[in-house]
Amino acid sequence: MLSANITVAEQRMAQAGMPGVPLSPDLMARIEPKLAARRARLGKDCISELSFSNFYLFRAAHRYRYFPGDWPHIAGQTYDGARHVTPLFDPATAPAEVLAELLAGCDCLYPLAAAEVALLDPQRFVWSSARDDADYLYASHSFREYAGIALRKKRQGVAQLQTKHSLTNESLSTATHDEALKILQGWMRDKGKQPGEADESACTQALANADRFGLEGWLFRADGEPAGFVLAQRLAPDTMAMRFAKGLDAYSGIYPHMFQACCRYWGDAVAWLNFEQDLGNVNFRRTKLSFQPERLLEKFRVHLRTPAGQAP
Numbered sequence: 347m348l349s350a351n352i353t354v355a356e357q358r359m360a361q362a363g364m365p366g367v368p369l370s371p372d373l374m375a376r377i378e379p380k381l382a383a384r385r386a387r388l389g390k391d392c393i394s395e396l397s398f399s400n401f402y403l404f405r406a407a408h409r410y411r412y413f414p415g416d417w418p419h420i421a422g423q424t425y426d427g428a429r430h431v432t433p434l435f436d437p438a439t440a441p442a443e444v445l446a447e448l449l450a451g452c453d454c455l456y457p458l459a460a461a462e463v464a465l466l467d468p469q470r471f472v473w474s475s476a477r478d479d480a481d482y483l484y485a486s487h488s489f490r491e492y493a494g495i496a497l498r499k500k501r502q503g504v505a506q507l508q509t510k511h512s513l514t515n516e517s518l519s520t521a522t523h524d525e526a527l528k529i530l531q532g533w534m535r536d537k538g539k540q541p542g543e544a545d546e547s548a549c550t551q552a553l554a555n556a557d558r559f560g561l562e563g564w565l566f567r568a569d570g571e572p573a574g575f576v577l578a579q580r581l582a583p584d585t586m587a588m589r590f591a592k593g594l595d596a597y598s599g600i601y602p603h604m605f606q607a608c609c610r611y612w613g614d615a616v617a618w619l620n621f622e623q624d625l626g627n628v629n630f631r632r633t634k635l636s637f638q639p640e641r642l643l644e645k646f647r648v649h650l651r652t653p654a655g656q657a658p
Contacts, residue, residue, distance in 0.1 A: 366411025366421055371558065373412055374398045380418060380434035385581055387436065392581045393459050393645050394481050394622040395432070399559035399579065400589075403548040417444050421452060425625060428647065430456035437648075438465035446470070449650050457645035466648065473646040478626035480642040482634045484619045486586075489609040489637075492602065496638050503599030504606060511568035511597065515607055518556060518563030518575060525572040526553050526565055529592050536595040549590045552577055561589060564611075566604050573597045576604050585618040605637075 367373070378398040385392045394400065401410050401420055408422035418434040429452040437445065437458060445466075449455065463473045492501035507513065518526060530549055537544065556563055556577060563577040574593030578586045586608075593600035609616070620643070624630035 366413045369402050369405045369410050369412055369420075371402070371555075374402070374558075376414070377401070377412065377418075377420070377434060384434075384436065388459050388461060389582045390483070390585045390618045391459055391461060391643060392585065392620075393457050393643055394581070394587050394620050395457050395645075396581070397559075397579060397587075399552070399555075399561065401432075402559075403551055406547070417448070419448060424456065428453045428456070430454050430647070432456065433458075437462050442467055442470045445648075446650055449648075454647035454649050456647045458648055460644055460646070463646045463648060468651075470651055471648050472651045473648045475644040475646050477642075479623050479645040481623055481645070482621040482637075482639040483641055483643050484621065484637060484639050486609045486612065486616050486619050489602075489605045489619070492606065500602040500637065504603045507568070507597060507599035507603050511573075512570075513566065513568055513573075513603065514570075515564045515566045515604075518553070518565050518577070522565045523553060526563075526575045529565075529572050529575055529594060532594045533592040545590070549577075549592070552590055562586075564604070564608065566593075566600065566607070568597050568600075574600045574604050576608055578608065581620060582618075584616055585620060586612070586616050587620040587622065589622075601633075602637075 381396045381398060385396050388396075404410075408424070410420050410422040413419050413421060417440055420432045420434065421430070422432070423429055431448045431452045431454075433440070433448075433455060437455065445455065457479065458473070466473070488497065492498070492504065516522065527550065530546065530553075534541070534544065534546060539546070552559065552561060553563075555561075559579070561577045561579050563575060565572065566574045566576075574591070574597065576588065577590040579589050581587050588605070591601060591604060593604065605619075609619070621634055621637070621639070623645075624634055
């Protein structure tokens with residue numbers, strides 16, 4: 347369903363049988379406002395994928411393509427191989443026939459938040475969620491002091507780091523770019539990763555395009571040496587997504603220290619932190635749970651309901 351305002355290049359690609367348009371920075375002006383509208387409706391319950399930067403930075407891993415038109419969307423592939431469509435519109439405003447048409451060419455609509463699937467017709471659609479996909483939502487005040495028994499180890503880790511080292515931080519900028527890359531490479535070595543593995547490519551691009559993508563970042567030093575950095579992005583007026591956090595193993599306690607410093611800087615203006623999903627990684631899950639999330643934000647895959655008597 348192509349609209350009249352698509353470019354000549356997009357029309358030629360469609361006529362040549364090349365589905366969609368590869369993501370490029372130039373598309374940000376067209377895609378980001380649509381995702382921002384979905385984020386605004388969801389507030390703090392916004393799921394972490396809904397920003398242009400997220401789609402762009404992970405475009406290769408998920409084979410993302412942009413489809414303009416009356417019902418614009420991004421098509422891609424999940425980590426477990428499901429072909430999916432992400433609506434760039436409020437799913438509740440689309441006729442059921444439009445959603446069914448989109449689903450005819452993929453495995454599911456994804457990701458949709460709980461508030462969005464609640465407005466779909468259960469007679470036409472069925473949905474499910476996977477634990478590996480769920481985002482972790484935290485109250486930011488819990489990071490400011492790490493109060494209570496459950497966060498005692500975090501509190502102790504920060505205190506020990508502060509005892510051993512003189513700690514400073516500053517905003518990420520062109521002046522600190524090389525130091526941040528040095529930390530990223532050190533993190534790769536600490537984790538035994540080869541070049542190109544993990545999220546190295548996406549993180550490198552995020553550091554280079556932080557201003558363009560609306561990412562806020564800080565570089566942290568211990569005794570004057572680069573020790574870690576954080577890149578965060580606003581999902582809602584009071585909610586930040588922690589997009590990238592890299593710390594060196596030589597500085598035990600660096601992660602809780604960085605998160606604490608960010609939350610103290612933001613103060614009451616940021617009430618919630620979204621630490622994104624754990625992808626089923628046991629270590630990620632253990633670490634994210636150790637910070638005591640308030641709750642998990644489910645992400646739903648929507649399918650057409652199979653009529654009774656028909657094979658799925």
